[in-house]
Amino acid sequence: MIKYNLICKCGNTFESWFSSSSEFDFLCKKKLMKCIYCESSAVKKTVMAPNLYSKSNKVFKKTKLEKKIKKQLLDFRKYIEKNCKNVGENFTREARSIHYDKTTSQSIYGKATAEETAELLEEGIEVTTIPWVDKSEN
Numbered sequence: 001m002i003k004y005n006l007i008c009k010c011g012n013t014f015e016s017w018f019s020s021s022s023e024f025d026f027l028c029k030k031k032l033m034k035c036i037y038c039e040s041s042a043v044k045k046t047v048m049a050p051n052l053y054s055k056s057n058k059v060f061k062k063t064k065l066e067k068k069i070k071k072q073l074l075d076f077r078k079y080i081e082k083n084c085k086n087v088g089e090n091f092t093r094e095a096r097s098i099h100y101d102k103t104t105s106q107s108i109y110g111k112a113t114a115e116e117t118a119e120l121l122e123e124g125i126e127v128t129t130i131p132w133v134d135k136s137e138n
């Protein structure tokens with residue numbers, strides 16, 4: 001369904017729903033599209049953008065889902081920040097020292113390149129790459 005804002009030569013504007021833009025064109029051609037005020041068929045679409053009604057509502061759902069995922073990732077980030085120590089750029093070194101030091105069971109987080117991460121995994125050090133969402137966005 002498409003809603004058009006229509007304007008008549010008499011100056012009045014009104015809204016009307018059509019199943020498609022071709023339905024509107026058809027009604028105009030047949031002079032069946034009449035002004036609700038003066039019954040003239042000199043009715044045109046105004047330049048105003050039509051509202052679009054989509055049955056699937058795909059676009060809307062996607063946005064909602066993205067927001068939901070983002071919120072979960074943000075919660076996850078908050079959890080990590082609260083429970084783990086930020087070692088920043090020293091992540092690779094710190095991860096190694098914790099792994100080989102049996103007395104420590106600390107959890108850390110920080111930055112590592114893909115190669116560094118691969119090296120750690122090869123050594124049997126369990127590291128996980130997580131999507132780090134930016135808090136400032138939205």
Ligand SMILES: [Zn+2]
Pocket residue numbers: 008009010011012035036037038039040
């Ligand atoms: Zn009119």
